[in-house]
Each structure stands twice: as structure tokens, then as C-alpha cells.
Amino acid sequence: MSKVVIVGGGAAGLVAAIYASKCSNEVIILERNSKCGKKILVTGNGRCNYWNEEINTAHYHGDIELMNSIISLNNQEKVLELFDSLGIKKKIKNGYYYPMSNQASSIRNALVNEAILKGVSIRNDVLVEYINYLDNHFVLNTNIGVINCDKVIIATGSKALPKSGSDGMGYNFLKKFGHDVIKPLPALVQLIGKGKFFKQWSGVRSYGTVSLYENDQFIRKEAGEIQLTDYGVSGVCTFQLSGLIARGLYEQKKEQIAIDFLSWLDVSFDEYMSVNEGFTISQILEGSLNYKIVNMVLDMCNITNESKWSDLTINERRKLADTFTNFKVDIIDTKGFDKCQVCSGGIPLKDIDVNTMESKYQKGLYVVGELLNIDGECGGYNLAFAFLTGMIAGSSVLDD
Ligand SMILES: Cc1cc2nc3c(=O)[nH]c(=O)nc-3n(C[C@H](O)[C@H](O)[C@H](O)COP(=O)(O)OP(=O)(O)OC[C@H]3O[C@@H](n4cnc5c(N)ncnc54)[C@H](O)[C@@H]3O)c2cc1C
Numbered sequence: 001m002s003k004v005v006i007v008g009g010g011a012a013g014l015v016a017a018i019y020a021s022k023c024s025n026e027v028i029i030l031e032r033n034s035k036c037g038k039k040i041l042v043t044g045n046g047r048c049n050y051w052n053e054e055i056n057t058a059h060y061h062g063d064i065e066l067m068n069s070i071i072s073l074n075n076q077e078k079v080l081e082l083f084d085s086l087g088i089k090k091k092i093k094n095g096y097y098y099p100m101s102n103q104a105s106s107i108r109n110a111l112v113n114e115a116i117l118k119g120v121s122i123r124n125d126v127l128v129e130y131i132n133y134l135d136n137h138f139v140l141n142t143n144i145g146v147i148n149c150d151k152v153i154i155a156t157g158s159k160a161l162p163k164s165g166s167d168g169m170g171y172n173f174l175k176k177f178g179h180d181v182i183k184p185l186p187a188l189v190q191l192i193g194k195g196k197f198f199k200q201w202s203g204v205r206s207y208g209t210v211s212l213y214e215n216d217q218f219i220r221k222e223a224g225e226i227q228l229t230d231y232g233v234s235g236v237c238t239f240q241l242s243g244l245i246a247r248g249l250y251e252q253k254k255e256q257i258a259i260d261f262l263s264w265l266d267v268s269f270d271e272y273m274s275v276n277e278g279f280t281i282s283q284i285l286e287g288s289l290n291y292k293i294v295n296m297v298l299d300m301c302n303i304t305n306e307s308k309w310s311d312l313t314i315n316e317r318r319k320l321a322d323t324f325t326n327f328k329v330d331i332i333d334t335k336g337f338d339k340c341q342v343c344s345g346g347i348p349l350k351d352i353d354v355n356t357m358e359s360k361y362q363k364g365l366y367v368v369g370e371l372l373n374i375d376g377e378c379g380g381y382n383l384a385f386a387f388l389t390g391m392i393a394g395s396s397v398l399d400d
Contacts, residue, residue: 208223
């Protein structure tokens with residue numbers, strides 16, 4: 001019988017514990033918080049978007065070429081079966097899975113209760129400070145003393161939202177065993193822009209597209225809701241680009257976004273405006289755009305509120321069209337680890353056996369969840385990755 005310690009009782013750690021306890025292992029979770037799964041409770045705005053019906057590499061960044069076996073259909077089925085067996089009834093919206101209760105606590109409680117039922121010993125308020133390997137076993141220094149065990153699953157999360165308990169300690173545990181760490185950076189995070197116009201658009205939610213340019217080269221375009229704030233931009237659409245932007249800024253690249261507030265137009269801007277030539281420009285656009293955006297763009301183009309399309313010169317028309325459809329914002333920073341949902345970077349998958357999640361540097365040491373160099377888009381992909389890797393590691397500690 002092996003004694004297995006799981007460091008961190010988050011999404012990955014809880015699932016790892018449930019699977020590890022399926023044999024006669026002694027399984028212990030050490031969690032620094034007074035309860036497990038604190039971060040799960042804030043996911044999906046408190047509703048927990050725990051899965052997506054389209055789990056594939058197109059929705060992830062990092063070592064995606066090495067993650068295929070982790071997200072295999074067989075593994076996906078196993079995790080979904082677990083949730084079914086726990087009594088989680090799913091509600092699927094645009095492919096995003098939520099618990100029918102609309103409460104993240106349903107997921108957290110189901111995992112904690114199952115772990116307890118399976119005989120896992122959950123020790124809360126235990127901070128692991130250091131992990132060593134001596135005389136064929138692991139030695140964990142904690143705030144309550146030394147704990148020895150045969151196998152360790154490190155599930156400490158990244159540096160995202162440190163107040164939830166994940167402050168990046170896991171990276172240091174793994175460095176000690178020879179692992180490289182790709183610089184963790186915020187992802188799925190709000191973007192801070194440079195400019196004087198943010199007060200004017202603050203509070204507006206708009207639909208459109210956002211294109212990312214890195215050193216003036218087009219990189220990627222996202223469509224959806226854009227939240228305009230007094231520091232820059234937020235919302236799912238910009239979140240999807242934020243990891244790339246954070247890494248670009250870290251590498252000292254110029255990061256710029258271009259917003260098309262009118263991407264939904266099915267005719268050219270010229271045609272759209274010309275149809276209602278008798279109205280002022282504000283009157284035409286306020287039917288479809290927030291007045292704050294209309295006023296701001298008119299200000300920037302030095303066009304008065306009373307102006308009609310027919311009053312404008314060709315150059316004024318071009319400038320107006322360009323500002324509404326290609327609104328450039330230089331991004332100078334992100335809101336950082338305190339606000340981000342995940343981190344990009346982490347432990348490279350090349351140093352992990354992806355069939356077991358065991359370290360290639362240290363036998364008996366397993367690495368799961370967001371600690372790894374994989375980050376997903378919004379849509380349930382990050383929790384799915386945490387559950388999948390937790391399931392693989394938990395199943396693997398049974399094998400030898
Ligand atoms: C606001 C927000 C909303 C999100 N929404 C979604 C969503 O809807 N869908 C989705 O898929 N993803 C979402 N995510 C991302 C998702 O929550 C994470 O990717 C996922 O929780 C990672 O799981 P993990 O187990 O690897 O790490 P975590 O959940 O961070 O768990 C790590 C655990 O380890 C503990 N720990 C850390 N260090 C130590 C130590 N030294 N000793 C003991 N314990 C330690 C921590 O206290 C923590 O409980 C969201 C994240 C945030 C912040």
C-alpha cells in the first residue's frame with residue numbers, strides 16, 4: 001500500500017485524490033486554505049463552467065503538440081462519467097457545461113464529498129513549504145511538521161488569483177527536482193491601454209471584433225462582447241487574446257488591438273450611412289451603437305453632433321469609417337496575477353510522462369493542473385484540463 005500525498009486541494013488535486021483512493025492507497029490532501037476548492041467557487045461568475053463539448057488543442061496554448069493523449073476521447077469520457085456518477089446534472093449553453101443548479105458550489109461540494117466518501121484524508125490549513133526526496137521517500141516540510149510519503153502529486157495551481165491559495169509555490173517545489181519553468185504570465189485578464197479616451201467609453205459593453213497586432217503584424221481576431229473600461233478593455237473577446245499580449249509585452253513587443261465596433265454590418269459603412277442621408281450621423285448610429293462610443297468617435301474626428309453624412313468631405317468620411325471599424329488601442333500592461341483567471345507558462349510537458357503525469361526527473365512525483373505549461377481559452381477548458389490531468393495522475397499512482 002502506498003501513501004500518496006496530494007499537495008493542493010483544488011480542481012486537479014480533488015479529482016486526483018478520488019482516483020488515487022480507488023485502490024488501497026492511503027491518500028492525503030494537504031490544502032493551505034481552511035477549505036478545498038476555493039477557486040472553483042469563483043469560476044464562471046459563481047456558476048462554474050466546468051467543461052466544454054469541444055475539448056481539442058485549438059482551444060489551448062502552450063505545449064499543445066504534447067497534450068493529445070491527455071485530452072483523448074477515452075479520458076474525456078472517464079471524467080464526464082465521474083461527474084455523472086457524482087450526480088451533477090449538466091446544462092450546456094453554446095457548448096459550455098454548467099451544473100444545472102447554476103452554482104459552482106455543486107461542483108466543489110460533489111468533489112469534496114466524494115473524496116471524503118472514498119476515504120481520502122483532507123487536511124486543511126496545512127501549508128507545504130518544501131518537498132525533498134530522501135532514502136526512497138518524499139519528505140514534506142509543512143507548517144504543522146514533517147510528513148513522509150511514497151508518492152506526491154503536486155496540484156498547487158499557478159500564480160493566478162493568489163488570494164485563492166495558488167501563489168506559485170509549486171513552481172519552486174518542481175525546480176528543486178530539476179524542472180524548468182516557463183515564465184508564468186497572466187492570461188484571461190483585463191488589458192490596460194494607453195490613451196486619454198477611456199473615461200469617455202467607460203462602462204460600455206459593445207459587440208464587435210478585436211484584432212491583435214504584434215509589432216504591427218496581424219496575429220489573430222476574436223469576435224464577441226467587448227467591455228470598455230476606464231483603464232482599457234475587458235470581456236471574453238479580449239480575454240482570449242490577453243495571454244498572447246502578456247507574453248508579447250514580456251518579450252518587449254509592441255502590442256496593439258484594433259476594435260471594429262461595426263463588424264456586424266452587412267453592407268459597407270458608406271452604404272449604411274448613405275441610406276439615411278437626411279439624419280445626423282448620431283441619429284443613424286445611436287440606433288445600433290452606445291451613444292458614448294458615437295460621441296467619442298465624432299469628437300476624435302472633429303465632427304459635430306449635428307453633422308449629416310452628406311455634410312462630410314471624402315476625407316472626413318474615410319476617417320470616420322476607419323475610427324469606427326479600426327479603432328486602435330496600444331496595450332501597455334494587463335491587470336496582472338491578482339485579476340487573471342489563469343497563467344500561461346509553467347512546467348513544460350516534455351518533462352512529464354503525459355500518460356501518467358509523472359515527472360521524468362523524479363519517480364513517484366506527479367504534476368497536474370494549471371502548474372503545467374498549458375492554458376485554455378474561456379469556455380471550461382482550464383477546469384477540464386485540471387480534471388483530466390488529475391484523473392490521469394490519480395489513476396497512475398495505482399499502477400506500480
Ligand atoms: C475568477 C476565475 C474564474 C474562472 N472561471 C473558469 C471557468 O468558468 N471555467 C474554467 O474552465 N476555468 C475557470 N477558471 C480557471 C480555473 O479555475 C483553473 O484553471 C483551475 O482551478 C486550476 O485548477 P488547479 O487545481 O490546477 O489549481 P487551483 O484550483 O488553483 O488549486 C490549487 C490549490 O492548491 C493549494 N495550494 C497552493 N500552494 C499550496 C501549498 N504550498 N500548500 C498547500 N496547498 C497549496 C491552493 O490553496 C489551491 O486550493 C477561472 C479562474 C478564475 C480565477
